[in-house]
Amino acid sequence: SAGRSLRASVLRNRSVLLQWRLGPAEARRVRAFALNCSWRGAYTRFPCERVLLGASCRDYLLPDVHDGVRYRLCLQPLPLLAEPAGAPEPAAPAECVEFAAEPAGMREIVVAMTAVGGSICVMLVVICLLVAYITENLMHPAFGRPGLRRQP
Known part of the structure; x- marks a missing residue:
């Protein structure tokens, strides 16, 4: 006042x-x-x-x-x-x-959207890290390095 x-x-x-x-x-x-x-x-x-x-x-x-x-x-x-x-x-x-x-409804919608958006971001980061790990450690390159050839 x-x-x-x-x-x-x-x-x-x-x-x-x-x-x-x-x-x-x-x-x-x-x-x-x-x-x-x-x-x-x-x-x-x-x-x-x-x-x-x-x-x-x-x-x-x-x-x-x-x-x-x-x-x-x-x-x-x-x-x-x-x-x-x-x-x-x-x-x-x-x-x-x-x-x-x-309006209380708008406040609840904003909180819910923020939570969902944060969850999606965390999931995308985990997926990117998983793809990077698989690419680096589990997949064998098509052309090996010289000197590291496998013997049968």
Whole structure:
């Protein structure tokens, strides 16, 4: 995010770990956090439901993220209610982060292709070494060297 206090980490199990930090002075003035999200699908944009988190919360796990969809998560600290005679504290602006999960299928295909390609290369090297060994050691040349002729 722009403020660098909100961070989204896309995990391998298709979930996202959202983490944030507050300074000590800010943390004393917060009563809760409001988490809003939206995601842009192929044809339309969908809002996620609003989630309220406790003041001591510093992370949130968003499970089952769709591959290739652009997400936008916004976290807004909700201020403490002021005394009844005083005016309430103004709400801090929401900090947002955007991300898209990489399609898991493509990652698996790349890993599989790399493994197959590596296996083929190893097999080709072994075949070349085997042909070189056979050529050098087992096959007799058609024309022998002078002085090394075999006697019957």
